[in-house]
Amino acid sequence: MKVAEAKKWIAQARSLAVLTGAGISAESGLPTFRGPGGLWRNFRPEQLATPEAFHRDPQLVWEWYDWRRSVHAKCEPNAGHRAIAELEKRTQEFLLITQNVDSLHERAGSKRIVHLHGSLWRVRCLVCGGEAENTQVPLDPLPPRCACGGMLRPDVVWFGEALPQEAMERALQAAYSADVFLVAGTASVVYPAAALPHVAKQHGARVIEVNLEATELSAVADITLRGKCGGILPGLL
Ligand code: OAD
Numbered sequence: 001m002k003v004a005e006a007k008k009w010i011a012q013a014r015s016l017a018v019l020t021g022a023g024i025s026a027e028s029g030l031p032t033f034r035g036p037g038g039l040w041r042n043f044r045p046e047q048l049a050t051p052e053a054f055h056r057d058p059q060l061v062w063e064w065y066d067w068r069r070s071v072h073a074k075c076e077p078n079a080g081h082r083a084i085a086e087l088e089k090r091t092q093e094f095l096l097i098t099q100n101v102d103s104l105h106e107r108a109g110s111k112r113i114v115h116l117h118g119s120l121w122r123v124r125c126l127v128c129g130g131e132a133e134n135t136q137v138p139l140d141p142l143p144p145r146c147a148c149g150g151m152l153r154p155d156v157v158w159f160g161e162a163l164p165q166e167a168m169e170r171a172l173q174a175a176y177s178a179d180v181f182l183v184a185g186t187a188s189v190v191y192p193a194a195a196l197p198h199v200a201k202q203h204g205a206r207v208i209e210v211n212l213e214a215t216e217l218s219a220v221a222d223i224t225l226r227g228k229c230g231g232i233l234p235g236l237l
Pocket of ligand 1: 049210
C-alpha cells in the first residue's frame with residue numbers, strides 16, 4: 001500500500017519539506033497554468049508575465065493581474081491546503097515551499113512558508129522600491145501608484161527574473177535537511193523550483209509525489225500517488 005507507506009514516512013520524518021504548485025489550488029477553483037483550462041493555454045506569458053511586457057503596456061498587465069486577484073479573492077482553501085497546515089503542526093522541522101502566488105496556504109493555517117514566485121497580494125514600487133501588502137479588489141486607479149508617486153508592479157516573479165534570494169535559500173536549506181520531501185500539484189517543469197526535490201533526494205530524502213498525472217518528477221519520486229490533492233493529502237495525516 002503506497003499511501004500507508006507514505007503516511008509512515010511522513011509520521012516518522014524529523015524534517016519535512018513540502019513543495020506545492022497550482023494543482024493544489026485547482027480544487028479551490030483557481031486555474032492551473034498548463035493542461036486543460038490552464039492560463040498559458042489562453043494567454044501568452046510573454047505578453048503578460050515578463051518585465052518587457054510590463055514596460056510595454058503596464059495597463060494591460062495590471063488588468064490581467066487585477067482580474068486574477070478578483071478570481072482569487074472569491075476562493076477558499078480546500079482539504080489539501082488544510083492537510084498541509086496540519087502536517088506542519090505535527091512536524092518539528094518543517095517548511096512549505098510554494099510556487100503559488102495565492103494566499104490559500106496561509107488562510108488554511110500554514111505559517112512556516114516561503115513563496116518562491118511572490119504574491120498576488122503584494123506590490124512593489126518601480127521608483128522607490130518600497131513593498132507593501134495590497135488587498136484592494138478591484139484596484140483603482142489602474143495601474144496603482146505608490147505614495148511616492150511611482151508606478152507599482154505586482155510583487156511576483158516574471159519570466160526572466162530571479163527568484164527572491166532569501167526564499168530560495170530557505171527552500172534549498174529545507175531540501176538539504178529534509179528526511180521526506182513531499183511534492184503536490186506541480187508539473188515540475190519550472191526551474192529552479194523543480195530542482196528542489198532532486199536536491200533533496202541527492203541529500204538522502206525520500207520523495208513523495210501527489211499529482212493527477214505523471215510528471216517530469218515521477219520517475220525520480222520514491223512514491224507517486226495519483227489523484228487529487230484534496231483527496232490524497234488528508235489521507236497522509
Ligand atoms: P502547472 O499548471 O504547470 O501544473 C499543475 C500540475 O498540477 C499539473 O501537473 C496537474 O496534473 C496537477 N494538478 C491539477 N489539478 C490537480 C489536483 N486537483 N490535484 C493534484 N494535482 C493536480 O502549475 P505549476 O507546476 O505550479 O510561474 O507551474 C509552475 C509555475 O509555472 C507557476 O508558478 C508559474 C507558471 O508559469 C510563474 O508565474 C513564475
